Amino acid sequence: MLLQCVRMEQKKLRHSYLWLVFLVIPVIPAVMGGGNYLQNIGILEAEWYSLWTQCSLFYSNFFYAPLIALYCAYIWRIEHLNHNWNQLMTMPIPIKDVFLAKLCLALLCTIALQGWLWVLFVITGKVVGLTGMPPLKIFSWILRGSIGGMGIAALQLVLSMIIRSFAVPIALALLGSIIGLLINNGGLGLFWPYALMLMGMNANQTEDMVGSVIGYWGSAGVFLLVFTIMGIWWLGKKDVVAS
């Protein structure tokens, strides 16, 4: 049933401009990061690692969360319009599958986005004249960032489900990211979901920002689980408002 729901959700997203947004926006940090790297090549001496700081800093700090928020807001927007809530809630589908199907898409989107960032990073490296392939460590940071990003995706999915506006959850994601930056500087990043992407991606650091690997995975897992349960609970208990 869940697989069927995922397919149904995919159908709803067909012919939207979402793919274009996710294709174009990550190109900007790659291009600008590459440009910045070339301008400061005298100071940035760690080659692929230096380029990584330039490409990933702003993406993971400020832009991943609003991007995934855009995706989540769109997934729910369809239900918020044209009395679709009534139709959705009266379908013979378990409530949890409705939420999980949307969550699966958001998680897949996170992985695809991170993959696209990796491709862009490699291309940028080649364009700025770096030799060989990027160290595997950077690839592991991308994967780790994806795990951190999943908690954010689940939270945004819950917010977009509750808040009927398309724009507000996206604004909240931006606010959350910036608060995440401040919290992370205070050493409390593991307790704030929006800080996990920044930590996982090890943006702008040569030393690993994740002090405790268990703590990081635990935190990411707990956030993902808590927000998923919260979303399913909300969907099952609260009455829908359809307009």
Add this chain to the structure above:
Amino acid sequence: MQREWRTEWIKVRYRKVGLLLMAFLMLIFLWVSWALSRNTKEEMADGYRMIFLQLPMIHTILAPTMLAMLASRLCDAEVKGDTLKLLCTLEHKGRLFDMKLLMGACYLALFVFAEVGILFIQGAIYHFQRPLEPVQILFFVLQIYLVSFAIFLLQVVLSFFFENQILPLAIGLLGSFVGLFSWFFANGIGKLVLIWAYYSQLCFVAFDWEKETRVITYYNKPFDVFSFALLIVFLVAGYVIGKSLFLRKEI
């Protein structure tokens, strides 16, 4: 005119637009406080200039998305509610567009006014030694208000034009990215064409960083009158084009 104006405020009642802007304002206050708290007492002597450099940079990151949200929220009654057809038979179509801009201008004015308040509050907390120059406040208000209003104008046009709000919001995000990177690039034609880059273009404070001593020295730089004039041209042209597009839009 008054009736339309009142109607606009009724439309946004209970939509908590002000609350969200307050959240952004609070974040700006926290961000500036955090940034200032990382400096030594000697560095803090020139705190006002530090803030005049920080605030536009923070705006570059936050404002495009915030303004996209504001425009989308203000146009929700017409776009999401699909009421344009009804409204445009009751009131002059062009006036509806003007009212939206006027409302955004009011929200923005309050926002910038509160930001000037942040400046004074930080001054009172940290007792910056170098005094605040009144002309700096004027430049700051012109820089933040006019650039933000130009971005808002663009977002209103996009929000009215696209029923699917992905595009306006995505362009807001794109603007944040482009604007942020514009701070790191040299002046050129590219910066003059991109509206989001005007926060950095109109910045009237610059700094020197000495690598050996790691000391930052802030100094005034002349207000870029040419870019300012160009921004006004963009605003006027944007208004004329945006309004005519809205008037021609099939409802």
